[in-house]
Amino acid sequence: DAVAESQLLEGLNDAQREAVLAGSGPLLIVAGPGSGKTRVVTTRIAHLVTQRGIAPWEILAITFTNKAAKEMRERVDRLIPPPEAEQGRGGGSWIGTFHSMCARILRREIDVLEGYTRDFSIHDTGDRNNLIKTIVKDLGFDPKQFRAPQIGSWISARKNRRGRDDGFELSDGSMEEDVFLAVEKKYRERMRQQNALDFDDLLLKVLEIFDHHHGVRDAYARRFRQVLVDEYQDTNRVQYRLVKHFASFHGNLTVCGDPDQSIYAWRGADIRNILDFEEDYPGAQTVRLEQNYRSTGRILEAANAVISNNTARKDKDLFTDGEQGERVVVIECGDENDEAREIAAQIRSHVARGGNYGDCAVLYRAGFLQRAIEAALRYDAVPYQVVAGLEFYQRKEIKDLVALLRLALNPADDVAFVRVVNTPARGVGDTSLARLAHFAQERGLSMANALGEADALNEIRGRAKKGLAEFAGALEELALARELDAAVALDVVLESLDVDRWLAEMDDGSGTADRAANVEEFRAFASDYDERSPEGKLRGFLEEVALVSDTDAYEGDEDRVKLMTLHACKGLEFRFVAIAGVEDELLPHERAVDEAADPDVAIEEERRLFYVGITRAKERLLVTYTTYRSFFGGGRPVLPSRYLRELPEAEIEGVGPEEREEEALGAFDPAKGAGAGLEVGAIVMHPHFGRGKIEQLTGAGINARATVDFVREGRKQLLLQYASLERL
Numbered sequence: 001d002a003v004a005e006s007q008l009l010e011g012l013n014d015a016q017r018e019a020v021l022a023g024s025g026p027l028l029i030v031a032g033p034g035s036g037k038t039r040v041v042t043t044r045i046a047h048l049v050t051q052r053g054i055a056p057w058e059i060l061a062i063t064f065t066n067k068a069a070k071e072m073r074e075r076v077d078r079l080i081p082p083p084e085a086e087q088g089r090g091g092g093s094w095i096g097t098f099h100s101m102c103a104r105i106l107r108r109e110i111d112v113l114e115g116y117t118r119d120f121s122i123h124d125t126g127d128r129n130n131l132i133k134t135i136v137k138d139l140g141f142d143p144k145q146f147r148a149p150q151i152g153s154w155i156s157a158r159k160n161r162r163g164r165d166d167g168f169e170l171s172d173g174s175m176e177e178d179v180f181l182a183v184e185k186k187y188r189e190r191m192r193q194q195n196a197l198d199f200d201d202l203l204l205k206v207l208e209i210f211d212h213h214h215g216v217r218d219a220y221a222r223r224f225r226q227v228l229v230d231e232y233q234d235t236n237r238v239q240y241r242l243v244k245h246f247a248s249f250h251g252n253l254t255v256c257g258d259p260d261q262s263i264y265a266w267r268g269a270d271i272r273n274i275l276d277f278e279e280d281y282p283g284a285q286t287v288r289l290e291q292n293y294r295s296t297g298r299i300l301e302a303a304n305a306v307i308s309n310n311t312a313r314k315d316k317d318l319f320t321d322g323e324q325g326e327r328v329v330v331i332e333c334g335d336e337n338d339e340a341r342e343i344a345a346q347i348r349s350h351v352a353r354g355g356n357y358g359d360c361a362v363l364y365r366a367g368f369l370q371r372a373i374e375a376a377l378r379y380d381a382v383p384y385q386v387v388a389g390l391e392f393y394q395r396k397e398i399k400d401l402v403a404l405l406r407l408a409l410n411p412a413d414d415v416a417f418v419r420v421v422n423t424p425a426r427g428v429g430d431t432s433l434a435r436l437a438h439f440a441q442e443r444g445l446s447m448a449n450a451l452g453e454a455d456a457l458n459e460i461r462g463r464a465k466k467g468l469a470e471f472a473g474a475l476e477e478l479a480l481a482r483e484l485d486a487a488v489a490l491d492v493v494l495e496s497l498d499v500d501r502w503l504a505e506m507d508d509g510s511g512t513a514d515r516a517a518n519v520e521e522f523r524a525f526a527s528d529y530d531e532r533s534p535e536g537k538l539r540g541f542l543e544e545v546a547l548v549s550d551t552d553a554y555e556g557d558e559d560r561v562k563l564m565t566l567h568a569c570k571g572l573e574f575r576f577v578a579i580a581g582v583e584d585e586l587l588p589h590e591r592a593v594d595e596a597a598d599p600d601v602a603i604e605e606e607r608r609l610f611y612v613g614i615t616r617a618k619e620r621l622l623v624t625y626t627t628y629r630s631f632f633g634g635g636r637p638v639l640p641s642r643y644l645r646e647l648p649e650a651e652i653e654g655v656g657p658e659e660r661e662e663e664a665l666g667a668f669d670p671a672k673g674a675g676a677g678l679e680v681g682a683i684v685m686h687p688h689f690g691r692g693k694i695e696q697l698t699g700a701g702i703n704a705r706a707t708v709d710f711v712r713e714g715r716k717q718l719l720l721q722y723a724s725l726e727r728l
């Protein structure tokens with residue numbers, strides 16, 4: 001039975017109702033964090049289905065992560081009880097990420113592009129980098145000088161900026177760029193030969209089809225009578241154009257977003273997509289939501305104070321009817337272990353006061369901060385979960401199985417071939433493999449196909465020859481799995497593999513039980529997939545596996561602390577949030593600022609990231625930083641983040657940077673080696689100004705000066721002769 005209108009709208013405020021009930025045409029919802037944007041989108045979908053006679057499959061809803069999509073499907077299910085068979089699928093509506101929607105479309109439509117079939121493989125970043133490394137070597141360049149990840153990101157950036165009209169140009173005519181271009185060209189060829197797409201291609205190929213095959217485009221545009229996009233501020237130009245195509249027939253497009261939460265510029269996201277919406281879609285209705293339902297007054301104050309330092313923004317007022325709540329706690333820690341212990345202690349105290357572990361999240365800017373935090377949580381027996389679905393799929397045993405499954409579907413997938421040809425060991429060394437690759441390349445064949453050629457193995461000797469013949473046999477067996485259900489296909493793969501030997505070879509002394517259990521778990525995923533999507537088969541399963549993004553393993557209902565990066569926490573909320581490592585080099589992230597065309601723009605983007613983190617907290621917020629941190633190259637003194645100075649004093653408690661500076665000054669001994677080892681970037685102590693970082697050194701002798709950015713006093717220029725700076 002359809003849910004009554006009044007029931008749907010219950011509890012929504014006027015602006016939210018307006019957005020849910022808005023008539024046809026373009027609709028923009030701009031609003032700050034926690035104001036109910038996502039809730040409005042979900043309710044609107046339910047409203048369209050139950051009150052406006054739109055069938056679920058006529059709706060396309062795009063979210064940023066698979067997890068958000070899953071949650072949205074579940075919420076829509078609850079609002080519109082679907083027939084049994086459709087449970088868990090959002091009543092048949094198309095709800096997913098750009099990548100999953102595009103993969104789904106390509107499975108049906110990619111035939112119109114020359115050279116591709118619907119059995120295409122999806123390559124992840126690791127696969128991409130492996131292929132690039134091979135290409136760099138093949139072309140005779142030094143893979144140490146031309147690093148695959150670097151070239152990979154360069155290629156990706158170029159792809160994602162296609163279609164921008166801001167005159168973006170990467171070309172500076174340098175020799176390095178010639179190499180990159182040569183690699184890119186070869187990469188494109190090799191991907192096509194392999195019938196493979198990387199993540200960027202998923203979107204670009206759909207765009208290519210929509211741009212050039214209007215019949216196909218129109219079929220989708222007519223089908224989707226309503227298109228809704230959450231987190232629109234993080235769409236890039238390619239996604240923007242896709243959305244335009246999707247909405248090109250009915251023009252019913254709802255987007256929502258918050259320019260202050262735009263944190264993906266480094267991946268090509270373009271904030272103009274949201275700022276220009278009213279111009280791009282004439283007649284657009286705009287709804288602003290101003291009430292925050294998530295956070296306490298103090299957390300909201302802190303968030304507003306921080307973000308108000310960004311110049312490139314429209315001011316907006318976010319208020320809450322909720323309680324003022326507790327102050328934001330800022331704690332200075334000695335080093336990362338100290339910090340991790342502090343966080344663990346605060347989480348335990350949250351639980352002691354009646355909270356749950358599942359209410360808590362620890363957020364950080366860079367992945368390497370995770371290790372110390374995990375260690376402290378384990379030590380304190382605090383249950384936690386790292387929110388990174390990728391982890392599971394990065395394990396060697398799982399990657400091997402995925403590669404074998406990919407070969408079953410698409411034998412042309414050379415990257416997968418190379419990965420497993422010698423798994424378990426068949427005596428196929430690098431030289432033999434290089435010979436085979438060369439043979440295949442010369443004839444324009446995939447390596448698997450080359451194996452079928454009579455004279456392919458002529459130049460290959462001994463064990464390798466036998467090993468390759470053996471693998472050719474295994475490939476034939478694998479081909480049987482092509483049209484099977486995922487779990488059955490996996491069984492075929494496992495049968496083709498000498499599982500015991502394979503596991504034993506990976507044994508690094510800790511036994512094979514863990515890996516065997518992972519294989520079991522993967523088998524369970526596959527059966528679960530078959531049950532959920534009976535028509536998906538191996539193809540669909542591989543697609544899902546390829547698209548697990550880093551927020552996916554996250555299960556909201558488990559009573560465990562969640563650990564994740566600031567980028568991964570978008571859209572989520574927790575009663576207790578700890579943000580670790582709020583330090584000078586980490587937030588803003590030094591490399592992000594250094595590599596940006598305009599450092600000021602990067603500093604604002606990093607501030608938005610801090611803002612996103614702060615606004616995840618419902619009741620309690622803890623911010624920590626250290627004075628000394630270990631990095632890959634060793635440890636060194638560090639300073640608190642500039643953003644900490646922006647937190648309003650009235651809203652914070654605990655030991656903020658200011659008070660700590662006073663203490664540090666008390667301990668300062670000016671007699672100790674002043675002036676030694678001063679260089680740009682060094683952290684120094686000054687008898688009056690406290691700690692700071694040297695930004696610039698000029699002049700010599702009695703004229704030598706240093707520009708120092710002090711934690712407490714800001715930037716100052718000092719004559720070294722008198723300054724008695726001590727390097728820390």
Ligand code: ATP
Nearest residue numbers: 011012013032033034035036037038039293294571
């Ligand atoms: P973000 O920008 O962080 O993605 P958002 O604008 O999407 O935030 P939601 O996640 O939709 O915000 O909502 C934040 C919280 O407020 C949720 O717990 C939601 O259920 C709650 N909420 C939203 N609207 C209302 C309302 N009218 N009454 C009570 N609670 C509400």
Ligand code: MG
Nearest residue numbers: 037038039571
């Ligand atoms: Mg949201």
